[in-house]
Amino acid sequence: MDFLTIIQIADSALRLATPLLLACLAGLFSERAGIFDIGLEGKILASAFFSAAVAAATGSVWLGLLAGVASSIAFSGVHGLASITFQGNQLISGVALNFFASGITILIGTAWFGLGGRTPSLSGGQRFSPVELPFANAVADVPILGPIYSDLLSGHTILVYVALLMVPLSWFVLYRTRFGLRLRAVGENPAAVDTAGVSVIRLRYAAMLIAGTLCGLAGVYLATGLAAGFVKEMSAGRGYIALAALIFARWRPWHALYATLLFGLLEAIANRYQNIDLGTFVIPVQFMQALPYILTVIILAGFGGTAVAPKAGGQPYVKER
Amino acid sequence: MQKMPKWADVALIPLLNLLIAFVLSGLVILAIGENPIKALQTMITGALGSTYGWGYTLYYATNFIFTGLAVSIAFKAAMFNIGGEGQAMIGGLGVALVCLYIPFPHWSVALLFAMAGGAIFGAAWAFIPAYLQARRGSHVVITTIMFNFIAASLLNYVLVNVLRPQGEMNPQTAAFPEATHLPTLHEVLAPIGISFSKSAPVNVSLFVALAACVIVYLLMWRSRLGYEIRAFGLSQDASVYAGISPFKIIMVAMLLSGGLSGMMSINNTMGEAERLVLNSVEGAGFIGIAVALMGRNHPFGVLLAALLFGFLYQGGSELSLWTKIPRELVTVIQALVILFTGALDNMVRGPVERIFIRAAKRGAN
Numbered sequence: 062m063d064f065l066t067i068i069q070i071a072d073s074a075l076r077l078a079t080p081l082l083l084a085c086l087a088g089l090f091s092e093r094a095g096i097f098d099i100g101l102e103g104k105i106l107a108s109a110f111f112s113a114a115v116a117a118a119t120g121s122v123w124l125g126l127l128a129g130v131a132s133s134i135a136f137s138g139v140h141g142l143a144s145i146t147f148q149g150n151q152l153i154s155g156v157a158l159n160f161f162a163s164g165i166t167i168l169i170g171t172a173w174f175g176l177g178g179r180t181p182s183l184s185g186g187q188r189f190s191p192v193e194l195p196f197a198n199a200v201a202d203v204p205i206l207g208p209i210y211s212d213l214l215s216g217h218t219i220l221v222y223v224a225l226l227m228v229p230l231s232w233f234v235l236y237r238t239r240f241g242l243r244l245r246a247v248g249e250n251p252a253a254v255d256t257a258g259v260s261v262i263r264l265r266y267a268a269m270l271i272a273g274t275l276c277g278l279a280g281v282y283l284a285t286g287l288a289a290g291f292v293k294e295m296s297a298g299r300g301y302i303a304l305a306a307l308i309f310a311r312w313r314p315w316h317a318l319y320a321t322l323l324f325g326l327l328e329a330i331a332n333r334y335q336n337i338d339l340g341t342f343v344i345p346v347q348f349m350q351a352l353p354y355i356l357t358v359i360i361l362a363g364f365g366g367t368a369v370a371p372k373a374g375g376q377p378y379v380k381e382r
Numbered sequence: 383m384q385k386m387p388k389w390a391d392v393a394l395i396p397l398l399n400l401l402i403a404f405v406l407s408g409l410v411i412l413a414i415g416e417n418p419i420k421a422l423q424t425m426i427t428g429a430l431g432s433t434y435g436w437g438y439t440l441y442y443a444t445n446f447i448f449t450g451l452a453v454s455i456a457f458k459a460a461m462f463n464i465g466g467e468g469q470a471m472i473g474g475l476g477v478a479l480v481c482l483y484i485p486f487p488h489w490s491v492a493l494l495f496a497m498a499g500g501a502i503f504g505a506a507w508a509f510i511p512a513y514l515q516a517r518r519g520s521h522v523v524i525t526t527i528m529f530n531f532i533a534a535s536l537l538n539y540v541l542v543n544v545l546r547p548q549g550e551m552n553p554q555t556a557a558f559p560e561a562t563h564l565p566t567l568h569e570v571l572a573p574i575g576i577s578f579s580k581s582a583p584v585n586v587s588l589f590v591a592l593a594a595c596v597i598v599y600l601l602m603w604r605s606r607l608g609y610e611i612r613a614f615g616l617s618q619d620a621s622v623y624a625g626i627s628p629f630k631i632i633m634v635a636m637l638l639s640g641g642l643s644g645m646m647s648i649n650n651t652m653g654e655a656e657r658l659v660l661n662s663v664e665g666a667g668f669i670g671i672a673v674a675l676m677g678r679n680h681p682f683g684v685l686l687a688a689l690l691f692g693f694l695y696q697g698g699s700e701l702s703l704w705t706k707i708p709r710e711l712v713t714v715i716q717a718l719v720i721l722f723t724g725a726l727d728n729m730v731r732g733p734v735e736r737i738f739i740r741a742a743k744r745g746a747n
Contacts, residue, residue, distance in 0.1 A: 099523070143725035152462050152523050154725035156671060157717045164713030165410070171708045172414035178708065301527055308524065345543065351535035354528040358510070361520035361528075370521070 065208070070329050072213050076287055077332075078325025079217075079224045080105065083279035084303035085310065085317045086231050087272040093235065093312060094268030095248035095373040096144050099155030100136060101276055102300025103162030108133040108280025110166040113180040113291035114173060116187040122285050125187070129284070130277030136162070137273030145265045148377030159300070167293060180284075180291040189218035189286045218286040220278060227275065231314040244268060248371035251378040261378045279303075305357035312371060324353045386738035396676055396683075396723060398730050400690075403718035410714060416707050428700025429693045435700070437567060437582020441654065442666075443692030444584065447591040448646035449670025450688050451598050452639045454679040456522075458602060459635035460615040465511060465526025466643040467667030468533030469504040473644020474651045475537060476503025478545065478658035481558040492562040496648050497590065504644015505637040507533060512636030516629045522636070530667075541660055554659040564653045587649035594642065595681040601638075602681075611635050643667055665713075669695075672716045675724040691716070 112129030197215035310316035331349035408418035456463035480499035511525035602608035677683030698712035
């Protein structure tokens, strides 16, 4: 494998990791606030559809972005209503929203565009175009570092850089602000936060809002950055891989970056090489596809340290009367 | 404190939830420019208007009875088994191996072995998530989701590389031998003079599913083990003090759940396709969640809810044939049913309870 191939695979891994990273951070905010979010998958799908549909209809990817993020926030709102206000089962709510997304996108898409659920292919201003980082052309000829900068790091759409910036930002918000401290506390011991006079409900809805926004960006990137339009079930389990990455990262922002990059790399390798021939035996492509899930189960099984979720996760908070 | 009569809890609330789900789906149909009343008529004619329609409705219902019972047993033990889809896929593998490699003299013997094969494979697929939950406390929801994906990859590998006969392009096994053919309802009813559609896939698996309802009822409400499972589900702490082993209950409930999901494959794989194909489960494992919630985790409720979803499934495919409404409408209805019966239950329950309390007060005065 030569250097250029490595750069190409790394480049593709970064692209594929981007939606995972955004969704993973969305799950991070939600679960750190004590709300399980199985519905990442559905939010990605809904956002992918509405961003592509609105971009196709209006010709503006930015309006698409707004529509995508708004749809994802609406899903988060319903999830909040079910799990915060009506104290329902968060897992069931998430499952329901995933099904809702996979049905409603096809229903509306078919009625709107008549293409069997697809949106028309996006081009030009309907998509996010690559951003060339400064001096990318100038340094391209520098050995080793040149290609890394100009081929691997430069030339992605704006959302890739936004996703990467979200990592330090999330870390800062969670660990260096009062809001972050309270958010984390509400996921561990909501009663204590309530006693301190801070509204558990408001904090959890705030977490839903952040999660909806980030997950929305993941869907927008999927349909208007990575691909050129929406196709049926295009989220293809990414919400669940993001969930897996979240566990892999043990609910920490920087580790979320590493975990999603790893899973992006696995997907990139699986895309590039169908079956990997190691001489003595062949790794089938299906194994590569299943690897993120297998790794997560291994982590959950407690190999390599324990994965401890936020303590109050999954339980609705009932204020004492 | 008795807030409302039992019938309201068992029947009224689910019906109200269902009504809301249907009204919202009707609004969705209106919004995409179709007529919801006409859509409902098409669904009823398509699913219940002929023995052909009934044959498909009952065929789908058979699948959903198995997966609905599977989810409900896990629910009773306070576990959410989302892995029915994967367990049914692997159960299909078990059924296929039994049918392909054991020469059977008669379909009845084949059915018994296939039931065992499907159940054992399905239960085996639930084993690791169950064990991790019981011993390590890893959340069974997450692990079963992961196992769904792992099952899909595994099945894909096996069908493409191992079980696919030479010269076959599609990832599927060879057709099962003639001796494993399960009689369809047409073949069962013809000798007693009742004519039933020849081409509908409903088969004797339906009777196995009905029997499973009865057995699950007896197990859960009339046996010591069922009592332990229900006690554990209501209060883990209390059940531990009563000498019930959490490890045993988690394992048993999840293995039963996985086994029932896996057994579904006698219907779709052995009864209908008569070979193992890639997407044989078609989401039935997930519909089991809606069926269990709708049926209030009771076998009789599961039976009714499975019939309802069988109707929706068949009606939905008729709808996509005759109108511009795609069959994904069923997914939307399914999602709304899960949302309202499972997650937003309190939204309906609160006001209804208040009405009953007010009525009771008025009655007392």
